[in-house]
Amino acid sequence: MAEHTLIAVPTHSRWNADLAPRLTIEPGDTVHFECQDASGAQVHPGMTVDDFQSIDRGRIHALTGPVAIHGAQPGDVLQVDILNVTHRGWGWSSVIPGLGFLKQRFTEPFLFHWNLDAATSSSLAPAIVPLRPFCGIMGVAPVEHGELRTRAPGIFGGNMDVRELATGSALYLPVQQPGALFSCGDAHAAQGDGEICINGIECPADVSLRFHLHKRQQLAGPLIESSPALDHASPAWVVVESSTDALTAAHNATNRMVDLLTSRWNFDPIHAYLLCSVAMHLHLSQVVNEPMITVSASISKSILPQRTLFPTSL
Protein backbone atom coordinates (compact mmCIF):
# COMPACT_ATOMS: atom_id res chain seq x y z
CA MET A 1 0.00 0.00 0.00
CA ALA A 2 2.79 2.41 -0.88
CA GLU A 3 2.27 5.98 -2.03
CA HIS A 4 4.11 7.40 -5.02
CA THR A 5 4.32 10.83 -6.64
CA LEU A 6 4.68 11.27 -10.37
CA ILE A 7 5.53 14.74 -11.64
CA ALA A 8 4.01 15.74 -14.95
CA VAL A 9 7.09 15.94 -17.14
CA PRO A 10 7.96 14.27 -19.37
CA THR A 11 4.31 14.11 -20.53
CA HIS A 12 3.28 11.94 -23.46
CA SER A 13 0.80 12.82 -26.18
CA ARG A 14 0.28 9.50 -27.90
CA TRP A 15 -0.99 6.15 -26.69
CA ASN A 16 1.93 3.80 -27.18
CA ALA A 17 2.05 0.29 -25.71
CA ASP A 18 5.83 0.32 -26.10
CA LEU A 19 6.39 3.45 -24.04
CA ALA A 20 8.54 2.57 -21.03
CA PRO A 21 6.67 2.96 -17.72
CA ARG A 22 7.79 5.94 -15.66
CA LEU A 23 6.74 4.12 -12.50
CA THR A 24 5.95 0.53 -11.55
CA ILE A 25 3.67 -0.07 -8.58
CA GLU A 26 2.04 -2.92 -6.70
CA PRO A 27 -1.73 -3.40 -6.66
CA GLY A 28 -3.11 -1.44 -3.69
CA ASP A 29 -0.65 1.41 -4.16
CA THR A 30 -1.63 5.04 -4.50
CA VAL A 31 -0.12 7.44 -7.03
CA HIS A 32 -0.27 11.23 -6.79
CA PHE A 33 -0.21 12.45 -10.39
CA GLU A 34 0.75 15.98 -11.28
CA CYS A 35 -1.15 16.75 -14.48
CA GLN A 36 -0.53 19.63 -16.82
CA ASP A 37 -3.50 21.13 -18.64
CA ALA A 38 -4.34 19.50 -21.98
CA SER A 39 -2.07 21.89 -23.88
CA GLY A 40 0.96 20.70 -21.94
CA ALA A 41 1.39 24.00 -20.09
CA GLN A 42 1.51 25.99 -23.33
CA VAL A 43 -1.60 27.97 -22.37
CA HIS A 44 -1.16 30.35 -19.45
CA PRO A 45 -3.39 32.94 -17.75
CA GLY A 46 -3.77 36.03 -19.85
CA MET A 47 -2.58 34.38 -23.07
CA THR A 48 -4.05 36.08 -26.14
CA VAL A 49 -6.07 34.18 -28.70
CA ASP A 50 -3.40 35.04 -31.29
CA ASP A 51 -0.72 33.35 -29.20
CA PHE A 52 -3.12 30.46 -28.55
CA GLN A 53 -3.39 29.80 -32.27
CA SER A 54 0.32 29.18 -32.54
CA ILE A 55 0.62 26.54 -29.80
CA ASP A 56 1.94 23.13 -30.83
CA ARG A 57 -1.26 21.08 -31.06
CA GLY A 58 0.78 17.93 -31.41
CA ARG A 59 1.52 18.13 -27.68
CA ILE A 60 -2.16 17.74 -26.76
CA HIS A 61 -3.20 15.93 -24.45
CA ALA A 62 0.07 15.94 -22.46
CA LEU A 63 -0.69 12.87 -20.32
CA THR A 64 1.08 11.89 -17.11
CA GLY A 65 2.29 8.31 -17.13
CA PRO A 66 2.45 5.53 -18.00
CA VAL A 67 2.31 3.68 -14.69
CA ALA A 68 2.83 -0.08 -14.79
CA ILE A 69 0.85 -2.18 -12.32
CA HIS A 70 2.90 -5.22 -11.36
CA GLY A 71 1.25 -8.44 -12.43
CA ALA A 72 -1.40 -6.90 -14.68
CA GLN A 73 -2.11 -8.92 -17.79
CA PRO A 74 -4.64 -8.74 -20.64
CA GLY A 75 -7.84 -10.32 -19.34
CA ASP A 76 -7.51 -8.64 -15.95
CA VAL A 77 -9.53 -5.67 -14.73
CA LEU A 78 -7.79 -2.56 -13.42
CA GLN A 79 -9.74 -0.71 -10.72
CA VAL A 80 -8.85 2.95 -10.34
CA ASP A 81 -10.17 4.61 -7.18
CA ILE A 82 -10.33 8.36 -7.73
CA LEU A 83 -9.28 9.61 -4.32
CA ASN A 84 -8.92 13.25 -5.22
CA VAL A 85 -8.85 15.62 -8.20
CA THR A 86 -7.97 19.23 -7.40
CA HIS A 87 -7.65 22.16 -9.78
CA ARG A 88 -5.12 24.94 -9.23
CA GLY A 89 -7.33 28.02 -9.37
CA TRP A 90 -7.22 28.67 -13.07
CA GLY A 91 -8.43 27.20 -16.35
CA TRP A 92 -9.26 27.97 -19.95
CA SER A 93 -11.78 27.13 -22.68
CA SER A 94 -11.42 27.76 -26.39
CA VAL A 95 -13.16 27.74 -29.70
CA ILE A 96 -11.04 26.22 -32.45
CA PRO A 97 -12.29 26.73 -36.03
CA GLY A 98 -13.35 23.44 -37.57
CA LEU A 99 -13.84 21.71 -34.21
CA GLY A 100 -16.74 21.59 -31.76
CA PHE A 101 -20.40 20.63 -31.94
CA LEU A 102 -21.54 24.01 -33.34
CA LYS A 103 -18.54 24.53 -35.62
CA GLN A 104 -20.74 25.93 -38.40
CA ARG A 105 -22.03 28.64 -36.06
CA PHE A 106 -18.85 29.49 -34.15
CA THR A 107 -16.13 29.83 -36.75
CA GLU A 108 -13.69 32.29 -35.13
CA PRO A 109 -10.90 31.33 -32.73
CA PHE A 110 -11.57 32.32 -29.12
CA LEU A 111 -9.79 31.83 -25.80
CA PHE A 112 -11.45 32.33 -22.43
CA HIS A 113 -9.70 32.34 -19.05
CA TRP A 114 -11.43 31.14 -15.89
CA ASN A 115 -10.65 32.07 -12.32
CA LEU A 116 -11.62 29.13 -10.14
CA ASP A 117 -12.68 29.28 -6.51
CA ALA A 118 -12.76 26.03 -4.59
CA ALA A 119 -16.19 24.91 -5.75
CA THR A 120 -17.42 27.47 -8.27
CA SER A 121 -16.32 29.96 -10.91
CA SER A 122 -17.94 33.34 -11.49
CA SER A 123 -15.78 34.21 -14.50
CA LEU A 124 -18.83 33.96 -16.75
CA ALA A 125 -20.99 36.11 -14.45
CA PRO A 126 -23.85 36.25 -13.89
CA ALA A 127 -23.51 32.48 -14.28
CA ILE A 128 -22.11 30.64 -11.25
CA VAL A 129 -20.52 27.51 -12.66
CA PRO A 130 -20.20 24.61 -10.21
CA LEU A 131 -16.82 22.87 -10.33
CA ARG A 132 -16.23 19.14 -10.06
CA PRO A 133 -12.76 18.39 -11.43
CA PHE A 134 -12.07 15.15 -13.25
CA CYS A 135 -9.65 13.77 -15.81
CA GLY A 136 -11.07 13.87 -19.34
CA ILE A 137 -8.56 11.12 -20.11
CA MET A 138 -7.87 8.06 -17.98
CA GLY A 139 -6.76 4.95 -19.78
CA VAL A 140 -4.52 1.95 -20.17
CA ALA A 141 -2.31 1.31 -23.18
CA PRO A 142 -4.46 0.07 -26.09
CA VAL A 143 -4.09 -3.38 -27.61
CA GLU A 144 -2.73 -1.87 -30.85
CA HIS A 145 0.99 -1.12 -31.01
CA GLY A 146 2.47 2.05 -32.47
CA GLU A 147 1.76 5.71 -31.75
CA LEU A 148 -1.96 6.47 -31.57
CA ARG A 149 -3.46 9.96 -31.30
CA THR A 150 -5.28 10.57 -28.05
CA ARG A 151 -8.47 12.16 -29.36
CA ALA A 152 -10.54 8.98 -29.77
CA PRO A 153 -11.65 7.02 -26.69
CA GLY A 154 -12.14 3.26 -26.75
CA ILE A 155 -12.32 0.01 -24.82
CA PHE A 156 -9.10 1.02 -23.07
CA GLY A 157 -10.73 4.21 -21.74
CA GLY A 158 -8.86 7.25 -22.97
CA ASN A 159 -10.50 10.51 -23.98
CA MET A 160 -13.93 9.57 -22.63
CA ASP A 161 -14.70 13.00 -21.15
CA VAL A 162 -17.19 11.37 -18.79
CA ARG A 163 -17.81 13.86 -16.02
CA GLU A 164 -18.72 11.13 -13.53
CA LEU A 165 -14.95 10.41 -13.19
CA ALA A 166 -14.65 12.87 -10.30
CA THR A 167 -13.40 12.51 -6.73
CA GLY A 168 -14.98 9.52 -5.02
CA SER A 169 -15.72 7.51 -8.16
CA ALA A 170 -14.03 4.29 -9.26
CA LEU A 171 -13.17 3.41 -12.85
CA TYR A 172 -12.87 -0.18 -14.06
CA LEU A 173 -10.88 -0.80 -17.25
CA PRO A 174 -10.05 -4.02 -19.09
CA VAL A 175 -6.27 -4.44 -19.16
CA GLN A 176 -4.98 -4.59 -22.76
CA GLN A 177 -1.20 -4.86 -22.29
CA PRO A 178 1.14 -6.42 -19.70
CA GLY A 179 1.47 -3.97 -16.82
CA ALA A 180 -1.69 -2.15 -17.91
CA LEU A 181 0.36 1.07 -18.47
CA PHE A 182 -2.07 3.63 -17.08
CA SER A 183 -1.94 7.34 -17.89
CA CYS A 184 -4.20 10.29 -17.15
CA GLY A 185 -4.60 13.98 -17.89
CA ASP A 186 -6.81 16.47 -19.78
CA ALA A 187 -8.30 17.60 -16.47
CA HIS A 188 -11.52 19.60 -16.52
CA ALA A 189 -12.60 21.69 -13.55
CA ALA A 190 -16.11 21.42 -14.99
CA GLN A 191 -17.73 20.00 -18.10
CA GLY A 192 -21.27 19.30 -19.27
CA ASP A 193 -22.51 16.06 -20.81
CA GLY A 194 -21.53 16.76 -24.41
CA GLU A 195 -18.46 19.00 -23.99
CA ILE A 196 -19.90 20.84 -26.94
CA CYS A 197 -17.22 23.47 -27.67
CA ILE A 198 -14.55 20.68 -27.44
CA ASN A 199 -13.26 21.99 -24.08
CA GLY A 200 -14.37 21.78 -20.52
CA ILE A 201 -12.67 24.16 -18.13
CA GLU A 202 -9.20 22.90 -19.11
CA CYS A 203 -6.86 23.04 -16.14
CA PRO A 204 -3.75 21.66 -14.55
CA ALA A 205 -4.66 19.35 -11.67
CA ASP A 206 -3.38 17.20 -8.85
CA VAL A 207 -4.85 13.73 -9.12
CA SER A 208 -4.58 10.99 -6.49
CA LEU A 209 -5.50 7.50 -7.63
CA ARG A 210 -5.38 4.09 -5.94
CA PHE A 211 -5.05 1.01 -8.11
CA HIS A 212 -6.40 -2.50 -7.60
CA LEU A 213 -6.07 -5.48 -9.86
CA HIS A 214 -8.76 -8.13 -10.45
CA LYS A 215 -7.30 -11.17 -12.17
CA ARG A 216 -9.08 -12.80 -15.07
CA GLN A 217 -12.39 -10.91 -15.05
CA GLN A 218 -14.82 -10.25 -17.86
CA LEU A 219 -15.20 -6.58 -18.73
CA ALA A 220 -16.11 -5.44 -22.24
CA GLY A 221 -15.24 -1.78 -21.75
CA PRO A 222 -15.07 1.07 -19.23
CA LEU A 223 -17.36 0.88 -16.20
CA ILE A 224 -17.73 3.52 -13.49
CA GLU A 225 -19.00 3.30 -9.94
CA SER A 226 -19.75 6.99 -9.49
CA SER A 227 -19.79 9.24 -6.47
CA PRO A 228 -22.66 11.68 -5.89
CA ALA A 229 -22.39 14.40 -8.50
CA LEU A 230 -23.15 18.06 -7.99
CA ASP A 231 -26.37 17.70 -9.91
CA HIS A 232 -27.07 14.00 -9.41
CA ALA A 233 -28.24 13.10 -5.94
CA SER A 234 -27.35 9.44 -6.12
CA PRO A 235 -24.22 7.49 -7.03
CA ALA A 236 -24.64 5.23 -10.04
CA TRP A 237 -23.27 2.35 -12.05
CA VAL A 238 -22.21 3.85 -15.37
CA VAL A 239 -21.39 1.87 -18.51
CA VAL A 240 -19.32 3.86 -21.03
CA GLU A 241 -19.32 3.14 -24.76
CA SER A 242 -17.82 5.07 -27.66
CA SER A 243 -18.64 4.67 -31.35
CA THR A 244 -18.63 6.70 -34.53
CA ASP A 245 -22.44 6.58 -34.33
CA ALA A 246 -24.32 7.94 -31.31
CA LEU A 247 -27.09 5.34 -31.37
CA THR A 248 -24.61 2.50 -31.84
CA ALA A 249 -22.79 3.69 -28.73
CA ALA A 250 -26.14 3.87 -26.91
CA HIS A 251 -27.04 0.36 -28.14
CA ASN A 252 -23.75 -1.08 -26.97
CA ALA A 253 -24.01 0.64 -23.59
CA THR A 254 -27.57 -0.59 -23.12
CA ASN A 255 -26.63 -4.15 -24.05
CA ARG A 256 -23.75 -4.05 -21.59
CA MET A 257 -26.02 -2.75 -18.82
CA VAL A 258 -28.46 -5.61 -19.46
CA ASP A 259 -25.51 -8.02 -19.32
CA LEU A 260 -24.29 -6.45 -16.07
CA LEU A 261 -27.68 -6.74 -14.39
CA THR A 262 -28.00 -10.32 -15.61
CA SER A 263 -24.54 -11.52 -14.63
CA ARG A 264 -24.03 -9.61 -11.37
CA TRP A 265 -27.54 -9.23 -9.98
CA ASN A 266 -29.03 -12.39 -11.49
CA PHE A 267 -31.92 -10.70 -13.23
CA ASP A 268 -33.56 -12.57 -16.08
CA PRO A 269 -32.46 -10.79 -19.27
CA ILE A 270 -36.03 -9.72 -20.02
CA HIS A 271 -36.40 -8.27 -16.52
CA ALA A 272 -33.07 -6.49 -16.87
CA TYR A 273 -34.34 -4.99 -20.13
CA LEU A 274 -37.51 -3.71 -18.46
CA LEU A 275 -35.54 -2.38 -15.49
CA CYS A 276 -33.32 -0.43 -17.88
CA SER A 277 -36.39 0.99 -19.60
CA VAL A 278 -37.82 2.36 -16.37
CA ALA A 279 -34.64 3.29 -14.46
CA MET A 280 -31.54 3.53 -16.71
CA HIS A 281 -30.47 6.84 -18.21
CA LEU A 282 -28.64 7.43 -21.50
CA HIS A 283 -26.42 10.52 -21.60
CA LEU A 284 -24.30 11.94 -24.41
CA SER A 285 -21.05 12.34 -22.44
CA GLN A 286 -19.14 13.84 -25.34
CA VAL A 287 -20.11 14.61 -28.93
CA VAL A 288 -16.90 16.28 -30.15
CA ASN A 289 -13.99 13.82 -30.00
CA GLU A 290 -14.20 13.01 -33.70
CA PRO A 291 -14.88 10.50 -35.01
CA MET A 292 -16.17 9.08 -31.72
CA ILE A 293 -19.31 9.83 -29.70
CA THR A 294 -19.34 8.66 -26.07
CA VAL A 295 -22.59 7.56 -24.43
CA SER A 296 -23.02 6.73 -20.74
CA ALA A 297 -25.75 4.41 -19.51
CA SER A 298 -26.31 4.87 -15.79
CA ILE A 299 -28.47 3.27 -13.15
CA SER A 300 -28.64 4.58 -9.61
CA LYS A 301 -26.87 2.38 -7.07
CA SER A 302 -29.75 2.99 -4.67
CA ILE A 303 -32.03 0.94 -6.92
CA LEU A 304 -29.94 -2.22 -6.62
CA PRO A 305 -28.63 -4.32 -3.75
CA GLN A 306 -25.03 -3.46 -2.96
CA ARG A 307 -22.53 -5.54 -4.91
CA THR A 308 -18.76 -5.72 -5.08
CA LEU A 309 -18.50 -6.42 -8.78
CA PHE A 310 -14.93 -7.72 -8.81
CA PRO A 311 -14.44 -9.39 -5.43
CA THR A 312 -11.07 -11.08 -5.97
CA SER A 313 -9.08 -7.89 -5.56
CA LEU A 314 -5.30 -7.77 -5.47
Next chain:
Amino acid sequence: MAEHTLIAVPTHSRWNADLAPRLTIEPGDTVHFECQDASGAQVHPGMTVDDFQSIDRGRIHALTGPVAIHGAQPGDVLQVDILNVTHRGWGWSSVIPGLGFLKQRFTEPFLFHWNLDAATSSSLAPAIVPLRPFCGIMGVAPVEHGELRTRAPGIFGGNMDVRELATGSALYLPVQQPGALFSCGDAHAAQGDGEICINGIECPADVSLRFHLHKRQQLAGPLIESSPALDHASPAWVVVESSTDALTAAHNATNRMVDLLTSRWNFDPIHAYLLCSVAMHLHLSQVVNEPMITVSASISKSILPQRTLFPTSL
Protein backbone atom coordinates in the same frame (compact mmCIF):
# COMPACT_ATOMS: atom_id res chain seq x y z
CA MET B 1 -58.98 30.82 -11.99
CA ALA B 2 -61.65 28.16 -12.32
CA GLU B 3 -61.09 24.46 -11.80
CA HIS B 4 -62.42 21.87 -14.20
CA THR B 5 -62.48 18.09 -14.31
CA LEU B 6 -62.20 16.16 -17.55
CA ILE B 7 -62.95 12.45 -17.41
CA ALA B 8 -60.92 10.24 -19.72
CA VAL B 9 -63.58 9.04 -22.13
CA PRO B 10 -63.97 9.63 -24.95
CA THR B 11 -60.19 9.43 -25.44
CA HIS B 12 -58.58 10.24 -28.76
CA SER B 13 -55.69 8.44 -30.41
CA ARG B 14 -54.75 10.79 -33.22
CA TRP B 15 -53.59 14.38 -33.27
CA ASN B 16 -56.29 16.22 -35.17
CA ALA B 17 -56.53 20.00 -35.31
CA ASP B 18 -60.18 19.69 -36.31
CA LEU B 19 -61.23 17.64 -33.28
CA ALA B 20 -63.83 19.61 -31.32
CA PRO B 21 -62.57 20.65 -27.87
CA ARG B 22 -64.15 18.74 -25.01
CA LEU B 23 -63.61 21.73 -22.73
CA THR B 24 -62.84 25.42 -23.22
CA ILE B 25 -61.08 27.25 -20.39
CA GLU B 26 -59.71 30.68 -19.59
CA PRO B 27 -55.98 31.28 -19.08
CA GLY B 28 -55.22 30.75 -15.39
CA ASP B 29 -57.67 27.87 -15.08
CA THR B 30 -56.77 24.45 -13.72
CA VAL B 31 -57.92 21.18 -15.27
CA HIS B 32 -57.96 17.82 -13.49
CA PHE B 33 -57.43 15.25 -16.24
CA GLU B 34 -58.36 11.62 -15.76
CA CYS B 35 -55.94 9.69 -17.98
CA GLN B 36 -56.26 6.10 -19.01
CA ASP B 37 -53.08 4.11 -19.53
CA ALA B 38 -51.61 4.27 -23.04
CA SER B 39 -53.59 1.22 -24.15
CA GLY B 40 -56.87 2.97 -23.44
CA ALA B 41 -57.73 0.70 -20.50
CA GLN B 42 -57.38 -2.43 -22.61
CA VAL B 43 -54.56 -3.74 -20.41
CA HIS B 44 -55.56 -4.74 -16.90
CA PRO B 45 -53.79 -6.30 -13.91
CA GLY B 46 -53.17 -9.99 -14.48
CA MET B 47 -53.70 -9.82 -18.24
CA THR B 48 -51.79 -12.57 -20.05
CA VAL B 49 -49.30 -11.82 -22.77
CA ASP B 50 -51.51 -13.74 -25.19
CA ASP B 51 -54.43 -11.45 -24.47
CA PHE B 52 -52.08 -8.46 -24.65
CA GLN B 53 -51.15 -9.37 -28.20
CA SER B 54 -54.72 -9.04 -29.35
CA ILE B 55 -55.40 -5.54 -28.03
CA ASP B 56 -56.39 -2.89 -30.57
CA ARG B 57 -53.12 -1.02 -31.04
CA GLY B 58 -54.96 1.65 -33.01
CA ARG B 59 -56.33 2.96 -29.71
CA ILE B 60 -52.86 3.83 -28.40
CA HIS B 61 -52.18 6.47 -26.90
CA ALA B 62 -55.74 7.14 -25.68
CA LEU B 63 -55.25 10.83 -24.87
CA THR B 64 -57.52 12.96 -22.71
CA GLY B 65 -58.60 16.20 -24.38
CA PRO B 66 -58.47 18.37 -26.34
CA VAL B 67 -58.85 21.40 -24.11
CA ALA B 68 -59.19 24.78 -25.82
CA ILE B 69 -57.60 27.76 -24.11
CA HIS B 70 -59.66 30.86 -24.85
CA GLY B 71 -57.74 33.43 -26.83
CA ALA B 72 -54.79 31.19 -27.76
CA GLN B 73 -53.47 31.80 -31.27
CA PRO B 74 -50.50 30.58 -33.29
CA GLY B 75 -47.51 32.66 -32.22
CA ASP B 76 -48.50 32.50 -28.54
CA VAL B 77 -46.83 30.35 -25.90
CA LEU B 78 -48.89 27.99 -23.75
CA GLN B 79 -47.49 27.47 -20.24
CA VAL B 80 -48.58 24.24 -18.55
CA ASP B 81 -47.89 24.09 -14.81
CA ILE B 82 -47.78 20.45 -13.75
CA LEU B 83 -49.46 20.65 -10.35
CA ASN B 84 -49.78 16.95 -9.76
CA VAL B 85 -49.42 13.57 -11.47
CA THR B 86 -50.57 10.58 -9.43
CA HIS B 87 -50.57 6.92 -10.43
CA ARG B 88 -53.25 4.51 -9.23
CA GLY B 89 -51.18 1.73 -7.74
CA TRP B 90 -50.68 -0.38 -10.81
CA GLY B 91 -48.85 -0.33 -14.12
CA TRP B 92 -47.43 -2.46 -16.91
CA SER B 93 -44.46 -2.71 -19.26
CA SER B 94 -44.18 -4.81 -22.37
CA VAL B 95 -41.89 -6.08 -25.05
CA ILE B 96 -43.45 -5.89 -28.50
CA PRO B 97 -41.62 -7.78 -31.28
CA GLY B 98 -40.17 -5.35 -33.82
CA LEU B 99 -40.21 -2.39 -31.44
CA GLY B 100 -37.80 -1.17 -28.77
CA PHE B 101 -34.13 -0.24 -28.70
CA LEU B 102 -32.90 -3.86 -28.37
CA LYS B 103 -35.46 -5.36 -30.73
CA GLN B 104 -32.88 -7.67 -32.27
CA ARG B 105 -32.12 -9.14 -28.84
CA PHE B 106 -35.61 -9.27 -27.33
CA THR B 107 -37.84 -10.75 -30.00
CA GLU B 108 -40.60 -12.43 -27.97
CA PRO B 109 -43.72 -10.70 -26.70
CA PHE B 110 -43.73 -10.08 -22.94
CA LEU B 111 -46.04 -8.35 -20.48
CA PHE B 112 -45.02 -7.38 -16.96
CA HIS B 113 -47.32 -6.07 -14.22
CA TRP B 114 -46.13 -3.63 -11.57
CA ASN B 115 -47.55 -3.04 -8.13
CA LEU B 116 -46.86 0.56 -7.22
CA ASP B 117 -46.46 1.94 -3.73
CA ALA B 118 -46.60 5.70 -3.32
CA ALA B 119 -42.97 6.39 -4.22
CA THR B 120 -41.42 3.04 -5.21
CA SER B 121 -42.14 -0.33 -6.75
CA SER B 122 -40.59 -3.59 -5.62
CA SER B 123 -42.22 -5.70 -8.32
CA LEU B 124 -38.80 -6.27 -9.92
CA ALA B 125 -37.18 -7.22 -6.60
CA PRO B 126 -34.45 -7.01 -5.55
CA ALA B 127 -34.57 -3.73 -7.48
CA ILE B 128 -36.41 -0.88 -5.78
CA VAL B 129 -37.62 1.33 -8.59
CA PRO B 130 -38.25 4.97 -7.65
CA LEU B 131 -41.48 6.39 -9.05
CA ARG B 132 -41.97 9.87 -10.42
CA PRO B 133 -45.11 9.88 -12.55
CA PHE B 134 -45.36 12.08 -15.62
CA CYS B 135 -47.24 12.19 -18.91
CA GLY B 136 -45.25 10.72 -21.79
CA ILE B 137 -47.47 12.82 -24.03
CA MET B 138 -48.42 16.45 -23.49
CA GLY B 139 -49.07 18.51 -26.57
CA VAL B 140 -51.09 21.00 -28.52
CA ALA B 141 -52.72 20.28 -31.87
CA PRO B 142 -50.06 20.31 -34.62
CA VAL B 143 -50.04 22.82 -37.45
CA GLU B 144 -50.87 20.09 -39.97
CA HIS B 145 -54.51 19.18 -40.46
CA GLY B 146 -55.83 15.63 -40.74
CA GLU B 147 -55.41 12.63 -38.47
CA LEU B 148 -51.80 12.13 -37.35
CA ARG B 149 -50.50 9.14 -35.43
CA THR B 150 -49.30 9.97 -31.95
CA ARG B 151 -45.99 8.10 -31.92
CA ALA B 152 -43.77 10.91 -33.24
CA PRO B 153 -43.14 13.99 -31.07
CA GLY B 154 -42.50 17.40 -32.56
CA ILE B 155 -42.55 21.18 -32.13
CA PHE B 156 -46.07 20.84 -30.71
CA GLY B 157 -44.80 18.53 -27.95
CA GLY B 158 -46.55 15.17 -28.13
CA ASN B 159 -44.87 11.86 -27.41
CA MET B 160 -41.69 13.39 -25.99
CA ASP B 161 -41.33 10.90 -23.12
CA VAL B 162 -39.23 13.43 -21.25
CA ARG B 163 -39.19 12.33 -17.65
CA GLU B 164 -38.62 15.87 -16.37
CA LEU B 165 -42.36 16.51 -17.01
CA ALA B 166 -43.26 15.45 -13.47
CA THR B 167 -45.08 17.18 -10.63
CA GLY B 168 -43.71 20.68 -10.04
CA SER B 169 -42.37 21.26 -13.56
CA ALA B 170 -43.72 23.68 -16.14
CA LEU B 171 -43.90 22.97 -19.87
CA TYR B 172 -43.87 25.75 -22.46
CA LEU B 173 -45.25 24.93 -25.92
CA PRO B 174 -45.62 27.09 -29.04
CA VAL B 175 -49.33 27.29 -29.93
CA GLN B 176 -49.96 25.92 -33.42
CA GLN B 177 -53.74 26.21 -33.77
CA PRO B 178 -56.43 28.62 -32.52
CA GLY B 179 -57.37 27.56 -28.99
CA ALA B 180 -54.12 25.54 -28.66
CA LEU B 181 -56.16 22.31 -28.22
CA PHE B 182 -54.10 20.63 -25.51
CA SER B 183 -54.23 16.91 -24.74
CA CYS B 184 -52.24 14.61 -22.47
CA GLY B 185 -51.85 10.95 -21.57
CA ASP B 186 -49.44 8.02 -21.86
CA ALA B 187 -48.61 8.38 -18.18
CA HIS B 188 -45.51 6.64 -16.84
CA ALA B 189 -45.03 6.01 -13.14
CA ALA B 190 -41.30 5.79 -13.94
CA GLN B 191 -39.12 5.89 -17.03
CA GLY B 192 -35.42 6.17 -17.73
CA ASP B 193 -33.83 8.55 -20.23
CA GLY B 194 -34.17 6.40 -23.33
CA GLU B 195 -37.38 4.41 -22.59
CA ILE B 196 -35.52 1.59 -24.24
CA CYS B 197 -38.11 -1.22 -24.27
CA ILE B 198 -40.66 1.32 -25.65
CA ASN B 199 -42.55 1.46 -22.35
CA GLY B 200 -42.10 3.15 -19.05
CA ILE B 201 -44.26 1.86 -16.23
CA GLU B 202 -47.44 2.50 -18.23
CA CYS B 203 -50.28 3.49 -15.91
CA PRO B 204 -53.56 5.29 -15.59
CA ALA B 205 -53.09 8.59 -13.79
CA ASP B 206 -54.75 11.66 -12.36
CA VAL B 207 -53.13 14.77 -13.76
CA SER B 208 -53.75 18.33 -12.56
CA LEU B 209 -52.51 21.08 -14.87
CA ARG B 210 -52.82 24.87 -14.73
CA PHE B 211 -52.62 26.78 -18.01
CA HIS B 212 -51.27 30.25 -18.75
CA LEU B 213 -51.08 32.05 -22.05
CA HIS B 214 -48.24 34.31 -23.19
CA LYS B 215 -49.25 36.34 -26.23
CA ARG B 216 -46.92 36.71 -29.20
CA GLN B 217 -43.77 35.11 -27.81
CA GLN B 218 -40.90 33.45 -29.64
CA LEU B 219 -40.52 29.76 -28.85
CA ALA B 220 -39.08 27.33 -31.39
CA GLY B 221 -40.14 24.14 -29.60
CA PRO B 222 -40.85 22.59 -26.21
CA LEU B 223 -39.11 24.08 -23.18
CA ILE B 224 -39.33 22.79 -19.60
CA GLU B 225 -38.68 24.48 -16.28
CA SER B 226 -38.16 21.34 -14.25
CA SER B 227 -38.72 20.52 -10.62
CA PRO B 228 -36.09 18.65 -8.60
CA ALA B 229 -35.95 15.10 -9.88
CA LEU B 230 -35.46 12.00 -7.81
CA ASP B 231 -31.93 11.65 -9.14
CA HIS B 232 -31.19 15.23 -10.07
CA ALA B 233 -30.59 17.52 -7.14
CA SER B 234 -31.32 20.77 -8.92
CA PRO B 235 -34.19 22.04 -11.08
CA ALA B 236 -33.19 22.89 -14.62
CA TRP B 237 -34.08 24.65 -17.83
CA VAL B 238 -34.60 21.89 -20.38
CA VAL B 239 -34.79 22.39 -24.15
CA VAL B 240 -36.46 19.46 -25.95
CA GLU B 241 -35.79 18.59 -29.60
CA SER B 242 -36.82 15.60 -31.68
CA SER B 243 -35.37 14.49 -34.98
CA THR B 244 -34.90 11.34 -37.02
CA ASP B 245 -31.17 11.67 -36.22
CA ALA B 246 -29.91 11.74 -32.64
CA LEU B 247 -27.08 14.19 -33.26
CA THR B 248 -29.34 16.50 -35.28
CA ALA B 249 -31.71 16.61 -32.32
CA ALA B 250 -28.73 17.31 -30.05
CA HIS B 251 -27.50 20.05 -32.42
CA ASN B 252 -30.90 21.72 -32.53
CA ALA B 253 -31.30 21.53 -28.75
CA THR B 254 -27.82 22.98 -28.22
CA ASN B 255 -28.46 25.82 -30.66
CA ARG B 256 -31.72 26.61 -28.93
CA MET B 257 -30.01 26.64 -25.52
CA VAL B 258 -27.38 29.08 -26.83
CA ASP B 259 -30.22 31.22 -28.20
CA LEU B 260 -32.05 31.07 -24.86
CA LEU B 261 -28.99 32.15 -22.88
CA THR B 262 -28.34 34.92 -25.38
CA SER B 263 -31.86 36.29 -25.60
CA ARG B 264 -32.99 35.86 -21.99
CA TRP B 265 -29.79 36.22 -19.98
CA ASN B 266 -27.94 38.56 -22.35
CA PHE B 267 -24.86 36.39 -22.72
CA ASP B 268 -22.69 37.01 -25.75
CA PRO B 269 -23.28 34.03 -28.06
CA ILE B 270 -19.68 32.88 -27.69
CA HIS B 271 -19.98 33.01 -23.89
CA ALA B 272 -23.27 31.11 -24.05
CA TYR B 273 -21.52 28.46 -26.14
CA LEU B 274 -18.72 28.09 -23.58
CA LEU B 275 -21.22 28.01 -20.72
CA CYS B 276 -23.08 25.18 -22.45
CA SER B 277 -19.80 23.30 -22.89
CA VAL B 278 -19.01 23.42 -19.17
CA ALA B 279 -22.51 23.23 -17.64
CA MET B 280 -25.18 21.99 -20.09
CA HIS B 281 -26.10 18.30 -20.27
CA LEU B 282 -27.34 16.36 -23.31
CA HIS B 283 -29.63 13.42 -22.51
CA LEU B 284 -31.28 10.91 -24.82
CA SER B 285 -34.82 11.22 -23.46
CA GLN B 286 -36.27 8.60 -25.79
CA VAL B 287 -34.71 6.46 -28.51
CA VAL B 288 -37.73 4.32 -29.48
CA ASN B 289 -40.52 6.52 -30.87
CA GLU B 290 -39.62 5.74 -34.48
CA PRO B 291 -38.64 7.54 -36.56
CA MET B 292 -37.89 10.23 -33.97
CA ILE B 293 -35.20 10.48 -31.29
CA THR B 294 -35.75 13.02 -28.52
CA VAL B 295 -32.80 14.81 -26.92
CA SER B 296 -32.98 17.10 -23.89
CA ALA B 297 -30.42 19.81 -23.26
CA SER B 298 -30.54 20.93 -19.63
CA ILE B 299 -28.81 23.54 -17.55
CA SER B 300 -29.31 23.81 -13.81
CA LYS B 301 -31.40 26.77 -12.73
CA SER B 302 -29.00 27.30 -9.83
CA ILE B 303 -26.28 28.34 -12.29
CA LEU B 304 -28.26 31.26 -13.68
CA PRO B 305 -30.00 34.31 -12.19
CA GLN B 306 -33.70 33.71 -11.75
CA ARG B 307 -35.74 34.73 -14.77
CA THR B 308 -39.42 34.70 -15.66
CA LEU B 309 -39.01 33.80 -19.30
CA PHE B 310 -42.46 34.84 -20.46
CA PRO B 311 -43.48 37.69 -18.17
CA THR B 312 -46.64 38.88 -19.93
CA SER B 313 -48.78 36.06 -18.62
CA LEU B 314 -52.53 35.88 -19.16
